[in-house]
Structure formats: C-alpha cells, structure tokens
Amino acid sequence: MAALRAACVAALVIGGAAASSALAAQPPQPQDEFRPVGNSPAPEQIPAAPLLIGAYVVVLGGLFAYVVGLSRRLGAVRQDVERLESEIKRRGR
Amino acid sequence: MNATPFGRSLWLVLRKDLTVEVRSREIAYTTLFFAASCVLVFAFALVREGRAPEGGAAGILWIAIAFAGTLALGRTFERERQSETLRALLLSPMPRPAIYVGKLLGIVALLVGTELVLVPLVVFLFNARLFAHPFWLAGIVLGGTIGYAAVGTLFAAMLVRARSRDVLLPVLLYPVVVPVIIAGVQGTTALLQPNFDAVLVRFWLLLLVTFDVVFVVLALWTFEAVMSD
Amino acid sequence: MPKWFTPAAILCGLMFVISPVLIARAPDEASMGMVYKIYYYHMPSAWMFLLAPLVCGVSSAMFLVRGRPGDDRRAWAAAELTVLFGALTLITGPLWARRAWGTWWVWDARLTSSLVGWMIAWAYLILRRYGGPGSDKLAAGVALFGAVNVPFIFISVNYWRTIHPPTTVVPKLRVDMGVPLWFCVFAFLLLFMLLMTMRLRLEETRARLDDLYVALDE
Numbered sequence: 001m002a003a004l005r006a007a008c009v010a011a012l013v014i015g016g017a018a019a020s021s022a023l024a025a026q027p028p029q030p031q032d033e034f035r036p037v038g039n040s041p042a043p044e045q046i047p048a049a050p051l052l053i054g055a056y057v058v059v060l061g062g063l064f065a066y067v068v069g070l071s072r073r074l075g076a077v078r079q080d081v082e083r084l085e086s087e088i089k090r091r092g093r
Numbered sequence: 094m095n096a097t098p099f100g101r102s103l104w105l106v107l108r109k110d111l112t113v114e115v116r117s118r119e120i121a122y123t124t125l126f127f128a129a130s131c132v133l134v135f136a137f138a139l140v141r142e143g144r145a146p147e148g149g150a151a152g153i154l155w156i157a158i159a160f161a162g163t164l165a166l167g168r169t170f171e172r173e174r175q176s177e178t179l180r181a182l183l184l185s186p187m188p189r190p191a192i193y194v195g196k197l198l199g200i201v202a203l204l205v206g207t208e209l210v211l212v213p214l215v216v217f218l219f220n221a222r223l224f225a226h227p228f229w230l231a232g233i234v235l236g237g238t239i240g241y242a243a244v245g246t247l248f249a250a251m252l253v254r255a256r257s258r259d260v261l262l263p264v265l266l267y268p269v270v271v272p273v274i275i276a277g278v279q280g281t282t283a284l285l286q287p288n289f290d291a292v293l294v295r296f297w298l299l300l301l302v303t304f305d306v307v308f309v310v311l312a313l314w315t316f317e318a319v320m321s322d
Numbered sequence: 323m324p325k326w327f328t329p330a331a332i333l334c335g336l337m338f339v340i341s342p343v344l345i346a347r348a349p350d351e352a353s354m355g356m357v358y359k360i361y362y363y364h365m366p367s368a369w370m371f372l373l374a375p376l377v378c379g380v381s382s383a384m385f386l387v388r389g390r391p392g393d394d395r396r397a398w399a400a401a402e403l404t405v406l407f408g409a410l411t412l413i414t415g416p417l418w419a420r421r422a423w424g425t426w427w428v429w430d431a432r433l434t435s436s437l438v439g440w441m442i443a444w445a446y447l448i449l450r451r452y453g454g455p456g457s458d459k460l461a462a463g464v465a466l467f468g469a470v471n472v473p474f475i476f477i478s479v480n481y482w483r484t485i486h487p488p489t490t491v492v493p494k495l496r497v498d499m500g501v502p503l504w505f506c507v508f509a510f511l512l513l514f515m516l517l518m519t520m521r522l523r524l525e526e527t528r529a530r531l532d533d534l535y536v537a538l539d540e
Binding site for chain 3: 244248251252254255256264267269271272275308319
C-alpha cells in the first residue's frame with residue numbers, strides 16, 4: 001500500500017512538474033506531412049539502425065510472446081476441462 | 094411507492110453526511126492533517142538553502158489535494174460500509190442520481206474545507222503568490238476538485254464491497270483523474286506567472302469545466318448502472 | 323475456433339513476414355532519414371491501441387445495460403489488447419523520438435493522455451484479477467472512463483502545442499509511403515481480430531470450466 005502510494009506520488013510529481021515546464025518550453029514546429037527523399041541524408045549523432053531494428057524486434061517479439069502466452073493459457077484451461085469432463089463421465093457410471 | 098423527489102433526496106443525503114461529519118469531525122481533521130503533512134514533506138524535501146523550488150508550488154498543491162481526497166473518499170465510504178448505510182440508501186425509494194450527487198457534494202465540501210487551509214499553507218511555505226487573483230484561483234481549485242471528486246465518489250462507491258478496496262481506489266482513480274490534475278496544475282501555474290495571462294488561465298478553467306461536465310454525466314449514468322444489483 | 327481462423331492466421335503471418343520487405347523498399351524521409359520507418363509499425367499499433375479501449379468501453383456499456391457475460395468477456399479481452407498494443411506503441415514511439423526529436427519522451431497532451439489510457443487499461447486488469455466477486459461490473463464502469471479518454475488522445479495532437487506529428491500526416495502521404503502503411507494497418511487489424519477471438523475463446527473455456535466444477539460438486 002505504501003509502495004503503491006509512493007509510486008503514485010512519483011507519477012504525479014513527474015506529470016505535474018514536468019508538464020508545467022513543457023508548457024513553458026518552446027517545442028519545435030511539428031511536421032505537417034512526411035516528405036520522401038531520393039537519397040538518405042548523412043547519418044547524425046544517434047545512429048538510426050539500432051533504433052529501427054530495435055523497434056521492429058520489440059513489436060514482433062512482443063506480439064509473438066503474447067500469442068505464445070495466450071496459447072499456453074488456452075491449452076492449460078482446455079486440459080482442465082478435459083480432465084473434469086472425463087471425471088464427470090467416470091462418476092456418472 | 095413513488096420515488097422521493099430528486100432535490101429532497103439530495104438534501105437528505107448531503108445533510109446526513111454533513112451532520113455526521115460536523116459532530117465527529119473525524120474525517121475532516123484527519124484529512125486536513127494528512128494534507129498538511131504532505132505539503133510539509135514536500136517542503137522539507139525540495140527546499141534548498143532556504144529557497145523553495147521554482148514552479149513547484151502548483152504541483153505540490155494538487156498532489157496534496159489528490160492524496161487528501163483519496164483518504165477522504167476511503168474514510169467516507171468505509172463509514173458507509175460499516176453501518177451498511179449505502180445499501181440502505183440504494184434500497185430506499187431515493188433516485189440513484191440523487192444519492193450520487195448528494196455524496197459528491199459532501200466530498201466536495203470536505204475537500205474545499207481542506208483546501209481553505211492547504212492553499213494558504215502552500216502560499217506561506219513556497220512563497221507562491223496564489224492570492225494575487227483570488228477569483229481565478231477559486232475557479233481553478235473548485236473546477237479541479239469537482240472533477241476529481243466526481244470520479245472518486247463513483248469509484249469509491251463501486252469499491253465499497255470489493256476486495257482490496259483500499260489499494261484499488263488509487264489504482265483506479267489516479268490514471269482517470271490525471272487530466273484533471275494536469276489541468277489544475279497548469280491553471281495554477283499560469284496564475285503564478287509574473288506576467289499574468291487571463292486568456293491562458295481561462296483556457297485551463299474551461300478545460301476543467303469540460304472535464305467536470307463529462308465526468309459527472311458519465312458518473313451519473315455509471316452509478317445507476319453499476320449499483321443496481 | 324471458427325472456420326475462418328486458421329486461413330486468417332496464415333494470411334496474417336504471411337503479411338507480417340512480407341511487411342519488412344515492403345518497408346525496406348519505401349523511400350527515406352527528408353528530415354528523419356530511415357528512422358521514420360518505425361512509423362510503419364508504430365502507427366498501426368497506435369491505432370489498435372485506440373481501437374481496443376473503444377471496443378472495451380462499448381462492450382462494458384452493453385454489459386452494464388444487458389448483463390450478458392459475452393459482453394463482459396469481450397471487454398476483458400479488449401482491455402488486455404489495450405495493454406499489449408499500448409506497450410508496443412509506447413516503446414516504438416520513444417525509440418523513434420530519440421532520433422527524430424532528440425529526446426525519449428515529452429509531456430505533451432498526446433503522449434500524456436496515451437500513457438493515462440494505458441494505465442487505465444492496467445487498472446482494469448488489476449481490478450479483474452484482485453477485485454473479488456462483482457469486479458466485472460466495477461471494471462465495466464472504469465472501462466467507460468477509459469473509452470472517453472480515446473477521442474481526447476486522438477484530437478489532442480491537433481490542438482495542443484506539441485512536436486508529435488499531427489493527424490494530417492496520414493492523408494498527405496505519397497503513394498510509395500502510403501502502400502506499406504495501409505498494408506501494415508491491415509495486417510495489424512487482422513491480428514487484432516485473431517487475438518480477440520483467441521482471448522474470447524480463453525474466457526469462454528474458463529466459463530465452461532467453472533460450470534464443470536459446479537457440476538462436479540453436485
């Protein structure tokens with residue numbers, strides 16, 4: 001309970017205080033549209049490839065993990081159902 | 094059996110809560126003390142070399158209100174649970190929306206009472222010139238309190254018979270009211286700016302009013318639907 | 323599982339396998355280079371992250387009105403998918419932002435309200451798991467507030483000062499950028515329906531299990 005409240009404090013402090021400074025700051029103008037280009041520009045400070053590949057790995061990995069987890073849960077419950085059904089049949093005799 | 098009229102039901106519920114509270118003052122005192130302690134903890138934690146953090150006052154005020162509100166909500170409905178009065182209210186011919194609004198107004202009254210002490214405390218501890226524009230301040234604080242209480246009253250009532258209700262109230266309430274808290278903080282921060290911009294403050298106030306309307310309307314419908322059993 | 327499930331699952335799998343090829347062949351963007359290609363998975367995830375709480379909210383409202391367990395199961399499944407697609411959106415977004423904006427996160431209206439929506443879905447799942455009896459109705463009430471948050475997330479980016487791209491980006495896309503995007507959107511939508519079906523089947527089987535336990539006791 002205390003830990004949960006502490007986590008809530010942290011979340012609210014970050015939200016409140018940082019949101020205020022976000023309003024005060026001047027963010028750059030957002031892009032209105034995506035403009036395609038012929039050649040890639042020279043790479044900047046942060047390399048794009050690890051971020052790009054990382055993003056795709058996270059998405060595909062996350063989806064795969066969820067599907068596997070879901071199948072496992074479904075299989076376990078189905079097993080229990082079969083077990084109970086055969087038990088009921090057995091007692092029915 | 095005819096349903097009791099809305100206004101009369103509302104007044105009965107509100108008067109009951111206020112009477113019990115005025116007699117015992119239990120929730121009022123504990124909430125107030127807790128809120129003041131919150132603010133003091135922030136003051137001790139964040140003050141550096143005798144100077145308060147820039148722009149921290151607004152956030153701290155609203156965090157104290159949010160935490161005090163959770164405490165007040167929990168205690169108010171715990172009281173209902175112990176004497177099963179909520180169940181009695183729901184079984185009575187009172188219209189459900191009236192019960193909800195009655196409890197909502199009670200919670201708002203409690204929180205406003207707390208804020209009457211909390212705001213001066215924040216002004217004092219953090220040198221925040223909140224009283225420069227008192228009517229705007231009152232509007233922002235009241236708008237935020239109503240939005241917070243609207244969702245809080247609904248969720249606290251819903252959780253009365255649930256397991257782990259103490260922990261579940263913050264878990265459910267805080268994400269939903271974050272927009273209200275943010276609008277409250279932004280509005281209060283705008284009030285503290287040296288070059289006061291009424292347009293900006295009015296924007297946040299209008300946003301709070303929008304949240305209040307949406308949340309109260311949604312809560313009224315949900316209260317009716319969830320509490321019928 | 324229904325008859326269309328297996329062919330749809332195969333189709334969906336194929337689409338996901340093909341998608342990186344299509345994405346690799348799309349052109350780079352003028353100011354962001356190739357990192358913007360995260361968008362081809364980020365945006366469909368985000369759309370599913372907005373669709374799921376709407377499904378959850380509508381199902382919850384129907385459940386509160388009609389009281390049918392099928393509505394409740396759909397709401398629970400949709401809440402789980404909100405958490406899943408929300409996680410994917412909230413991870414791919416910052417990865418893109420780190421390069422495009424120079425920062426992992428900003429507290430603007432869209433990101434903040436998205437995070438809030440994600441937390442509401444978590445709260446729903448926690449309530450279902452630990453709330454005890456009667457938590458189906460309580461969670462339905464919470465889901466309504468989560469659903470109300472969704473339009474706010476979507477339009478907030480057009481009205482608040484923010485560096486997140488506004489909703490005008492999608493209609494203005496050129497064809498060679500648009501085709502991979504809509505391909506991915508379709509793949510994600512198909513996946514969404516497949517996952518909903520599986521998750522619903524899980525709840526239905528659990529309900530059957532409960533019935534069997536009751537029957538066994540008699």
